[in-house]
Amino acid sequence: MTAHVSRRTALGVCLVLASATLLGGLDLPARGYAAFQFAPFGLVAGLLGIVYVFALSNRGLIRLGVEWHRMLLIAYWVTATATAFRILLPPPGLVQVGLAVSAAVAAAIIVSRPSRESAVVWMGIVAVTLAVIKFALVPLFEARSGLPDWGPFQLGRTADAVRDLFVAYTPQRPATQAIHFGSLVCYAVALWIQWDRTSSVDGTVG
Secondary structure: OOOOOOHHHHHHHHHHHHHHHHHHHEEOOOOOOOOOEEOOOOHHHHHHHHHHHHHHHHOOOOOOOOOOHHHHHHHHHHHHHHHHHHHHOOOOOHHHHHHHHHHHHHHHHHHHOOOHHHHHHHHHHHHHHHHHHHHHHHHHHHHHOOOOOEOOEOHHHHHHHHHHHHOOOOOOOHHHHHHHHHHHHHHHHHHHHHOOOOEOOOOOEO
8 A cells, every 4th residue: 555645745855865866966076176076877776776766665665655746756766766876886897787786686685575674674784785895895906906017018907907897996085975975864864754654564554
């Protein structure tokens, strides 16, 4: 059964999700002092956004309503969720492909959870795992995977090519990471607003 969503709640959620999308799309260049740049999410993050909105709606974590604002909420949730994956997924490469497939499998696990609470736990596991890999392991791999050039042997270029095959690392400024963290906080706030406290343990609406 679809939970009712008031117009005021729908408007508040859309505003918070819009903030999450705008903050998540902002980037500062790694070097120099150019102005803020807005980079929208790509195809992979967009597809994951669609899958996860279906999963979260199915488990009752978000409510889309039945009135005219249903399509509006769907559009905002998909956009903000895709932006969250833009933040959490590592740069293009085999690592991103593997994590995107794993995240899609995790969405199926979320749908199969017996309660909303366990679905939230699994969602948190996905987010934390992606964050650790992107912001901790990928920079460590970048720093430790270089090789020196020895005379005619261009080992450094070979190492760079192999490394880019796995992940095309691009450094981020701490300010950019702080802005993106604010985007994830806005997304969490939107989930908190949408949490239906009248629902039973199995996610159905009472």
